[in-house]
Amino acid sequence: MRLNAIWLALALLTALPVYSQPTETARDLEISDWVTSQTIMNATRMGWVPDGSGRLFISTMPGKVYVVLNGQVQPTPFISESFNQSFQQGLLGMAFDPDFANNHYVYFFAAMPGYKLEVFRYTDVGGVGVDRTVIVGGLQAGRLDFDGGGLTFGPDGMLYFGVGNLNGTKAEDVLTNAAGKIHRVYPDGTVPTDNPFYDGAGPNVDSIWARGFCNLYGLVFQPGTGRLWANASSPQTIQVFSGGPGDHGGWPLYNFVRPTGYLSPVYAYIANHEFNSFTPTGAVRQNGVTTFTFQNNTLGALWYRKGTRVMIRDVTDPSFNGDFYVTGHPSAQSFTVDQPEPDAVSGGGMLRRWIPGEFVMGGMFYGGTRFPTSYSGNYLYTDFRGMLHRIRFAADGSAAAEDIIINQETGGGFVDVNEGPDGALYVLSHYGRILRVTPAPQGQSLVVSSSDLVIPEGETRTVMVSLAMPPTVDVWVKVAVQGGGGDLTVDDGASLRFTLNNWSVPQLVTLGAAVDADAEVEHASFTFTPTQGLPIVTVQAHTQEN
Numbered sequence: 001m002r003l004n005a006i007w008l009a010l011a012l013l014t015a016l017p018v019y020s021q022p023t024e025t026a027r028d029l030e031i032s033d034w035v036t037s038q039t040i041m042n043a044t045r046m047g048w049v050p051d052g053s054g055r056l057f058i059s060t061m062p063g064k065v066y067v068v069l070n071g072q073v074q075p076t077p078f079i080s081e082s083f084n085q086s087f088q089q090g091l092l093g094m095a096f097d098p099d100f101a102n103n104h105y106v107y108f109f110a111a112m113p114g115y116k117l118e119v120f121r122y123t124d125v126g127g128v129g130v131d132r133t134v135i136v137g138g139l140q141a142g143r144l145d146f147d148g149g150g151l152t153f154g155p156d157g158m159l160y161f162g163v164g165n166l167n168g169t170k171a172e173d174v175l176t177n178a179a180g181k182i183h184r185v186y187p188d189g190t191v192p193t194d195n196p197f198y199d200g201a202g203p204n205v206d207s208i209w210a211r212g213f214c215n216l217y218g219l220v221f222q223p224g225t226g227r228l229w230a231n232a233s234s235p236q237t238i239q240v241f242s243g244g245p246g247d248h249g250g251w252p253l254y255n256f257v258r259p260t261g262y263l264s265p266v267y268a269y270i271a272n273h274e275f276n277s278f279t280p281t282g283a284v285r286q287n288g289v290t291t292f293t294f295q296n297n298t299l300g301a302l303w304y305r306k307g308t309r310v311m312i313r314d315v316t317d318p319s320f321n322g323d324f325y326v327t328g329h330p331s332a333q334s335f336t337v338d339q340p341e342p343d344a345v346s347g348g349g350m351l352r353r354w355i356p357g358e359f360v361m362g363g364m365f366y367g368g369t370r371f372p373t374s375y376s377g378n379y380l381y382t383d384f385r386g387m388l389h390r391i392r393f394a395a396d397g398s399a400a401a402e403d404i405i406i407n408q409e410t411g412g413g414f415v416d417v418n419e420g421p422d423g424a425l426y427v428l429s430h431y432g433r434i435l436r437v438t439p440a441p442q443g444q445s446l447v448v449s450s451s452d453l454v455i456p457e458g459e460t461r462t463v464m465v466s467l468a469m470p471p472t473v474d475v476w477v478k479v480a481v482q483g484g485g486g487d488l489t490v491d492d493g494a495s496l497r498f499t500l501n502n503w504s505v506p507q508l509v510t511l512g513a514a515v516d517a518d519a520e521v522e523h524a525s526f527t528f529t530p531t532q533g534l535p536i537v538t539v540q541a542h543t544q545e546n
Helices: none
Strands: 029-041 043-048 055-060 064-069 090-096 105-112 116-125 128-140 148-153 159-163 181-185 208-211 216-221 228-233 238-243 267-269 274-286 289-294 309-313 322-325 328-331 334-338 344-346 350-353 360-365 379-383 387-393 399-407 414-419 425-429 431-439 446-448 452-456 460-467 475-483 488-492 495-498 507-513 523-530 537-544
Touching: 029 055, 029 064, 029 399, 043 090, 043 414, 043 425, 043 431, 055 090, 105 148, 116 159, 128 159, 128 181, 148 228, 159 216, 159 228, 228 360, 238 360, 238 379, 309 334, 309 399, 322 334, 322 399, 379 414, 379 425, 387 414, 446 523, 446 537, 452 460, 452 507, 460 495, 475 488, 488 523, 488 537, 495 507, 507 523, 507 537
Parallel strands: 090 148, 148 216, 216 360, 360 414, 452 537
Antiparallel strands: 029 431, 043 055, 055 064, 090 105, 105 116, 116 128, 148 159, 159 181, 181 208, 216 228, 228 238, 238 267, 274 289, 274 344, 274 350, 289 334, 309 322, 309 350, 328 334, 360 379, 379 387, 387 399, 414 425, 425 431, 446 460, 460 507, 475 495, 475 523, 488 507, 523 537
């Protein structure tokens, strides 16, 4: 399922230089390749069988569902449907019945021959699927990348599934068409009469539960809230919604900012870099809260939802620069972040955001105990570009912080994430890989005093470096510069040594900026690379012109 190029054909908001995003994993995580197998190439979904057997089901686009046991792909598939992707056919969704322990039902969502969508069920008997039963059939299909595929059970015991926009069919607002909707049925396929648009003998598609979504690939209920989280992608935007019955996600009328009466996304992004400039006095800090105002942002500040991580760069007063989470929106062109610094007014500079992904896929809420309590209840979701995202919540339930915690762009092909019986996270790649993710033990690391520096031309700045704990053996640190065109340099302290005697004593590294004849701001990354396999620390820096 290499996603259609239309999803990637998104324009830059401004024609500014492109910076490389670091490919990395959050430092509190350790990842390993748990399974690598050509057998599970073209994977679409994963799910641990809820019977204590330790079996992991992997669905694949061509129609086979494989069984992984103890890290090994078993020779006998659970089911063997046959789909031809060249004819827009494929297995897209999978869900276990809440009463699986008794009925052994497994449900699937597929694009069938003849351009039809179908939800069907198998019964697990002796580890093999038997008694294929159609639950919902005859729905119109389109292009495979546009058919949707989200499938989940709700706390009410109903089966929910998401139908995409079927290759540009803009019928998401039309209740007589199934496209672009979330649907709700009984497990046997019959339709509940309490669905919000049910009209019996009338023209509506009675199974519709919510509408206005371009392509619904991930559906999962948030524990304790009854809210259905829906991962939806369109050619313009990638969005994560938290919805209820009767909600309207706005597509195709609204892609970015929605008027009252429409469901706004919890988080949203585009498949490209973002650069947006501030006004000359567009940075105002008062009582520890800074308001940034855009100079001319066609998307508006509301595009950067609460909890969005933004990089603030090149504001005239460098104390405003750094990485922050959006906390609010005083106006349509302004947003706030927390900055516990003295009151000040400045301006210029820009907001910058790396590419957060290209197509949002499956997600989950973490409910285990293996990870720190800071992960409890977090929403984790995958993006096909090769990213695992994490949303943390504030006390009122709103998003507080959104981060990419695993980044293996651009060929990661992440399609799903699940919690295993051991409490670890398992991330499925479309390209035949399963990653196992665990919390890193609290251990040794570098302590570096600054992560973002502004160095005026002809001057230097000093960074202090130490270790977090006594080392088992001596640790050397090499400091190097990447980028900057030769104008940013390591003037002193390029090699440091830490021992049992001096590990906590900060050592100094002097970074300098040369005077040049041009008026361009130079950017560079200073890498602090320790021995003993400790994590590399990167300090971003740029020049300030005379």
